[in-house]
Amino acid sequence: MKVLKFGGSSVASSENINKVIRIVKENSFKNNVAVVVSALGGVTDLLLESGKLACEGNEDYKNSFKTIEERHIEVVRELIPVNGQSSVLGQIKLMLNKLENTLEGVFLINELSAKTSDKIVSYGELFSSYIIAEAMKSKELDAVLKNSQELIVTDENFSNAAVIFNKTEKNIQNFFNKNKAKVVMLPGFVAKTEQGEVSTLGRGGSDYTAAIIASSVDASILEIWTDVSGMFTANPKFVRQAFPIKSISYQEAMELSHFGAKVLYPPTIQPVLEKEIPICIKNTFDAKAEGTLITKVSSNHEPIKGISHIENMALLTLEGSGMIGIPGFSKRLFGCLASNKINISLITQASSEHSICFAISNNDAERAENIINDEFSYEIERNKIDPVIVEKDKAIIAVVGDNMKSHQGISGKMFSTLGKNNVNIIAIAQGASEKNISAVIDHKDIKKALNTLHSEFFENQTKQLNLFVVGVGNVGGKLLEQIKQQQQYLLDNLKLQVRVIALTNSKKMYFNEDGIDLENWQNQLPKGEALDMDLFHKKVTDLNYRNSIFVDNTANENVSKLYASYLKESVAVVTCNKIACSSNYTNYLNLKQLAREYNAPFLFETNVGAGLPIIDTLKNLIASGDKVTKIQAVLSGSLNFVFNNFNSETSFAEVVDQAGIQGYTEPDPRIDLSGVDVMRKILILARESGTKLELSDIENDSFLPKASLDADSVPDFLETLKSEAAHFNKIYEKAAANDCRLKFVAEFDNGKSKVGLNEIPSDHPFYNLDGSDNIVLFFTERYPIQPLIIKGAGAGADVTASGLFADIIRIGNN
Template identity: 50%
Template sequence: MQVLKFGGTSVASAENIEKSCAIVRAALARGPVVMVVSALGGTTDALIGAGRAAASGDYRYRDALAQLQQRHVAAAQALLPPAAQPDITDVLTRGFSELLQLCDGIFSLGELSDRTLDRLMSYGELLSSQLVREALGARTAAVWADARQLIRTNARFGAAEVNVAVTRAQVQAFKSAHPGEVWVVPGFIAADDQGNTTTLGRGGSDYTAALLAAALDADVLEIWTDVSGMMTADPRLVSRARPIAGISYQEAMELSHFGAKVLYSPTIQPVMERGIPLWIKNTFAPADYGTLVEVAPPPSSEVVRGLSSIGNLSLLNLEGSGMVGIPGFSKRLFEALARERINVVLITQSSSEYSICVGVAAADVPGAQAAVDEEFAPEIASGRIAPLRPENGLAIVALVGENMKNHPGISGRLFGALGQNGVNIRAIAQGSSERNISTVIRAADVRKAINVLHEAFFEPAYKQVNLYVLGPGNVGGRLLAQLAKQQQHLQQQLGLQVRVVAIANRRHCIVDENGLDLAAWPAALAAAGPCTLEEFTELIVSRNLRNSILVDVTANPAAADYYADLLAKSVAVVACNKVAASSAYANYARLKALAQDFNTRFLFETNVGAGLPIIGTLNDLTSSGDVVRRMEAVLSGTLNFVFNNYDGSRPFAEVVRQAQAEGYTEPDPRLDLSGTDVARKILILAREAGHPLEMSDVQIESFLPASCLEGDVEAFYEQLAVHEAHFRALYDAATAEGKRLKFVARFNDGAAAVGLQAVLPSHDVYELRGKDNIVLFYTDRYAEQPLVVKGAGAGAEVTAAGVFADIIRAARL
């Protein structure tokens, strides 16, 4: 005997009903079949809506019933030839006439009791099963079996409890009366001792099928649905979730209890007791293997079998010194909840016995709070226990797997993966079987958490990284081009799936959680709506994507104001923008501390030497215990380019304009030539070396006449031309002594300064050409011969490459 159950989507239309009937006909080749069917998809909700509308005095229940009737009649007409339609049409007409009378009575009373609701909902399965029997019987002899005559329950309407012994006897009796025939049975419904219609809870059609399979000692129970088995995670949340081929009863029970909607959790117990295999299959892809649930599934190399979650959860925390060392408090708590028929989903208690925490459905909180506060009223009044304190807006995310038992490190990987993405764990529960580790988190973090854990346990080859790029200008545009070119390489060689999910400039923003097309972003951005920095930051926080990185490729001081908010949400920050790292030391230190506290990265390598690994080298020195005593550097590719190209043969202003045109200067070249930009850079290096300097501590020895720094950029160029003799004199004086002009940054004994120097050929910076930068680190280990970092220190391409490198560092945390 085989029991095949078909869910609402499998019988949602005439086309789907025919597919389900074809599956049953194929199964008949293997032996007798019991076919259990749900209501046509969406019917139960529509019936509940009609009942509630009637109870509230809303006449529209009549329209809802009429629409349902038309849908059923249309399905019958599509399934059956005209000559075979009258019988089922009579059944449907009679059924909807009864439904209308029932709703009219609800309307008159203005009340919808649980008993009446059960009767109302039962019509969905009663009518669909008779429609399916007619469709199946058109080619196969089939008998309709009323589940109310097979399954006996108590009178707890809405979620009745089954009398297994009576049910088995009634099923066996029906089998004796109908040997060898195909049964078509309505799921979800049953009857109590008085013959009143009861229901088995939402999803109860699965349970019906399991009860019948157990009563018949069936060879197999097949659950036909719209997915190809149980999945490693909810595919609506995790795009790369995959089917689980084999799973144990216990694992399936854990996953179904914790939100795996493909299977109603009470289904497993009846078949598990009798060792009946349970196969979950896809009506719309019957050739797919699906998931086979059995006593001993084939061994799996994966430690975790699947991930699941429960939403709409609240934690109830009972605490107080009056609980410590006093027996019976837990008993009283659970008894108070049981009297209100409140199901406890999760339990955790501190070892100090000072508090006990339970998880319940959010809808049960008012009743639970009232019941517990009443139970402990004397202790609350005396101050020995605090009133029950609910915490709402939570969810449970669970790891499930038989192989987790005695396997060290699973919890560590779980906590580490969540922690790196700023997912705070409110409570933890793990049974002694070690088959389930449950964590309570914010409901808003479920999607991120499930994806992070799926990556950690099922996708070790890939890590998804989500970039928010602010400032797609000269450098930002080159960065996006480099990312587009290297995406495949990053995934194949580094296991990083890097996606740019948002791009914003001063006016517009484009977003796509699946990753923007990096070949078409300019046109899309130009056509996008307005977006402020505050809105862009809120976008990053609200999307709450895993492994998120803000990439700030601007020089906007306002952008740096939002770094702290993002770091506190475990969003990494990669900043080409120098403002934050060179701001007040307290702010710099705060950002560094936030990155450490929230287990993320604040990286700004390009603040000093474009793509040169200057900060990285400095960090390696200090991290290994070396002490930086002195630094000497040329840190402006702009100024090095200018003084390498100025020889008096053409105006100084013309050389500066060339540097700006070739992309070597800041947007405002005065930042470079005034020494401010270099001062920021040596300040950042001094701070990274461990010295709490402020910008005011850096001595700037300017070579520009004061008038050059007045007015706008064009006025600056005009003044450069006015003072050409000054610049020519500087050059001539240096040349006469066999020296070259270099703008040098110095740090020594805690003091920093920047200024123009005429250097001799023996100096390390003398031969520095083009736009190159150089840094000399004098440390305890490199006391006589400095550690030198040298290379191109300006230009959009190399700066973009430096930002790219920081992105990879942040992604590989």
């Protein structure tokens, strides 16, 4: 015989019930079948609500009752042929009348005992089992309805009754030995006491009913039919990559169920465990899916079978020197909680016996606090122990697997993986059997923790990067283009899944939690909401994605001031914006410190030389023990372009205009031509080489005439380039007469720095620097005579975007 149990979602509508009937019919061809059903989806909650409202004297209970009545009558009319509806509706209305009378009694006396509550909620399963049995008969199945209340006997602990197994098994065996029908329909959850009073089996009671039936009749298998295709490696609502576990042991299933895998109620396993009856978790809506098979020994020998969690937990800590070496202390603590029916999900104790830490439901936290403080009031008054410490809004995350014990490093991998993503572990517990490693974390970190661990243990080491991109102009647009082009390559070759979650321009911001389609981002961004960088930050932190990266493609000072707030949330920062690293030295150091403290990379390679590996090379020199003595560099691709194209035939104003058109200068060319941009770059290199320096310490020998320096606006500035043409021509003619070329040079030497326009002779490395190229000469203790030279394209959207992209990949490979 097979036992099939169908949950509330499987029987939530007539359409779903027809799927159930088809599944039962297929199974009954070769086997006798016992079918256990829950109440129609949502009905149990309606019954509880109606009872509560009636007890409060609130006549709205009648509305809840009316909804229950209409729901069941509608299902009858949709399932049962017209010629058979009359008798079925008559029986349903008779049952509804009894329910209504019970609710009216509760309303009149304003009292709802656990016993009466059981009577009310039991109607859900009684309704559904009767209707479905009649629907099966109408489809010519050889089916019979048997009320589980006539089989399952319990004690009088109403709402969570304990089964009296010897009497229950005898009843079940007697019935099935005499039964001739192929299909027996039974309501789950419901039972009766020895005195014949209605009782229920508590949360997950329908699963429990099915397990009791299966155990009593020595069923070949117990199938739990639900709305998912088995037990998953993690909750698929949180982890999109989660997948069904094909095979799992009873112990593993119990551990996962205890820690929140809701497809199976933990006590369900116990009746079938002793007889080693397999359990299969199946999907009503995908009947051909393999599901999860639960047996004594799993056929899958992987060390980790699943990751589960419990939400909305509170962590309570009792500590004090008065606990050390005192016999019976733990007994008093847990005894007072047990006597008040407070369930404990996790316990950990310091080896010094100085403290005990345990996790319970948030809902019980305040009550538990009062109970414990009352129990130990004598010790608290005498300062032997402290009042209990309560931390709410926590969660327990658990890694489960029978074979963890024989694999070294599982716990190390778990905790290091969480640590790398700045998921703070508040408490840890591991049983002696080593089938489960549990950790208490902040509730807000659940999704990040589950995804991080799932990626580490199940996803072939693919690492997901989640980008939040500010600025989609020249550089930002090229970056998105490069990411789109390389997405598949990165996945295939580097095991990096790069997703862009958010984009902004100067007016709009657009979020897509599943990743923005980079083929169509130009059409999606205008549909976003108005740009609000504070709201943008809140959305990023609320999402709390693993491996989050804030990418700043702007030159905006206000955006650069947000870096610290992102780093504090363990969000990496990648930027081509030079303002932060060239701001006051204290802020620069603070950002570097925050990056280390919160394990959030702060990368700004493109601050100097666009895509050239200048900063990275400098970091490697310093890290390897070398010391920089002098830096000479041409660091402005814009200025190099300008002076490479400025000659006797082309005016200075024309060249600057051309540089702007080709994107080499900022929209405000004064930033480039004033030398401020180069000052920022040499400042960053000086700081990265280990020198404390401020922007104001750098000497700037400007080549601009006073009229240009004093210009109030960009148009006025551009006009001075024309009116002061003689000034610029004189500079060019002097250099040409000396057989030199003009280069705007930055220099750092023995702690001092300066920038200015220099005449470069033909034998100097800077002389043949073409186009918008940059060049840097590092003189160090290891390179004292012949410097280490880095040279290449130092400006332009493409190379700057590639530098940003390289920093993103660097984070992914870390």
